[in-house]
Amino acid sequence: MAAPSPAVGLVLRAYPRRWRERYGVEMAALLAERAPSWRDLLDLARGGVDARLHRLVRPPTQLVAAMARREVVMAAPVSRPYGVVDKQPIGEMSRRAFMGRMLAVGTGILALEFIGGTIAFLWPQLRAGLGAKFSLGTLADIIAKQPSFANGWPYSVAPVRSFLINVPAARELALGREASIANPSADQMLALYRKCPHLGCQVPGLCDELKRFTCRCHGSTYNILGEKLKQGPAQRGMDRFAVQVNANGVVVIDSSQYTFGALDRQDVKFLTFVDAAPYDRKCK
Ligand code: FES
Numbered sequence: 001m002a003a004p005s006p007a008v009g010l011v012l013r014a015y016p017r018r019w020r021e022r023y024g025v026e027m028a029a030l031l032a033e034r035a036p037s038w039r040d041l042l043d044l045a046r047g048g049v050d051a052r053l054h055r056l057v058r059p060p061t062q063l064v065a066a067m068a069r070r071e072v073v074m075a076a077p078v079s080r081p082y083g084v085v086d087k088q089p090i091g092e093m094s095r096r097a098f099m100g101r102m103l104a105v106g107t108g109i110l111a112l113e114f115i116g117g118t119i120a121f122l123w124p125q126l127r128a129g130l131g132a133k134f135s136l137g138t139l140a141d142i143i144a145k146q147p148s149f150a151n152g153w154p155y156s157v158a159p160v161r162s163f164l165i166n167v168p169a170a171r172e173l174a175l176g177r178e179a180s181i182a183n184p185s186a187d188q189m190l191a192l193y194r195k196c197p198h199l200g201c202q203v204p205g206l207c208d209e210l211k212r213f214t215c216r217c218h219g220s221t222y223n224i225l226g227e228k229l230k231q232g233p234a235q236r237g238m239d240r241f242a243v244q245v246n247a248n249g250v251v252v253i254d255s256s257q258y259t260f261g262a263l264d265r266q267d268v269k270f271l272t273f274v275d276a277a278p279y280d281r282k283c284k
Contacts, residue, residue, distance in 0.1 A: 005031075005035075005036075007036075007041060008028065008031045008032075008036060008041070008044070009028075011041055011044045011045050011048065012024060012027065012028065012044070012048075014044075014045055014048025014049070015047070015048045015051050015052075016051055016052055019051045027044075130159075130161060130255050131255055131256055132160075132255060132256065133252050133254045133255070133256070134157065134159050134160045134252065134253045134254075134255065135250050135251070135252050136155075136157060136164065136250070136251045136252070136253065137250060137251065138248075138249045138250055138251065139182060139183055139184070139249070139251060140182075142155055142164070143182055149164070149166055149169075150166065150169060150180045150181055150182045151169055151173060151178065151179060151180055152166055152169035152170040152171070152173030152174070152179060152181075152224070153173065153206065154170070154192075154205065154206050154224075156205065157191070157253060160191070160241065160253050160255040161193065161202070162191045162192055162193050162194055162253060162255070163191070163192045163194060163205075163206075163213075164190070164191055164243070164251070164253065165189060165190040165191075165225060165226070166181060166184045166188070167188045167189060167190060167225065168181050168184060168188055169181040169184070170224045171224070171225075171273055173224065174211040174212075174223065174224040174273070174275035174276060175275060175276050185245070186243050186244055186245040186251075189243045189251070190226065190240055191240060191241040191242070191243050191253045191255075192213075192225075192226040192238045192239075192240060193238060193239040193240065193241060193255075195239070196215040196220060196234060197220075197228075197234045197235065197236050197237070197238060197239060197260070197261055198215065198217070198218055198234035198235070199217060199218070201215050201216065201217035201218075203215050204216060206224065207283030209283055209284065210275070210277040210281060210283050211224050211275060211276075211277075212224065212229065212275070212277065212281075212282070212283055213226065213238070214231070214232075214282045214283040218232055218233050218234075219231055219232040219233075219282055220232025220233060220234035221281075221282040222234075222238050222261075223271065223273060223274075223275050224273075224275060225272065225273050226238030226239075226261055227261070227262060227271050227272065227273065228261065228262070228264040229271075229279055229280070229282075230268075230279050230280040231280060231281070232282070235263065235264050236260055236261040236262060236263050236264055237261025237262045237264070238261045239258050239259065239260050239261050240258060240259050240261065241253050241254060241255045241257065241258045242257040242258070
């Protein structure tokens, strides 16, 4: 058998030692019989990288194809002495390794199922009530149910425990003036959460006398836009839900999105709206 050229020897060095032990002699014999082209050398080099990256190593594909076409004649197999097999054959997996991998895969699947199930269980599924979106109907529907909404009186929305406020009309009402505004835009409406920000009592409806909200538990008082006034221990104004008007003109309160009421600064100058009654008065 002719010795392989230095280039072939160099490229064969790219293969892992175990690969060379198994295929090296045969491959060198093949290449000695047929002067390898640069494509063969490239294929050999690529096979070397592949053999280092993957345990299931194979001879380079182009040379194998050439063997199949009998362009390259396989050298006679090199006889090897038989003996005790003390190593796992290359490319084969031991039973222990196989069981270990299957155990790891099974444990991984179980862990994923557990994590996925827990997340699905804890994920909010609210489709109705507090925490969900609630459609009130169009403004015409709301005014048909409660005509005074156009005049600034709050519209109570029990499923999401809130008051819908027609802001421009409500300002006029609290200033003692008459107004009728039947088509406020989404950003001209507020949805005030009726849970008092002090200790959570339900804030009752607007008092006729002052056009303010006063919590009966400890007397916290808010103007018609839910801003905290002087009376009462609450530390901020009434919280607000997002209000949207969809493409069909339906008013929607999204109670999954809310903003805290403004911090109580104990001073009238921090209010965005000052009504007609004294700052420190509360409803009787
Ligand atoms: S809970 Fe409303 S003032 Fe205390």
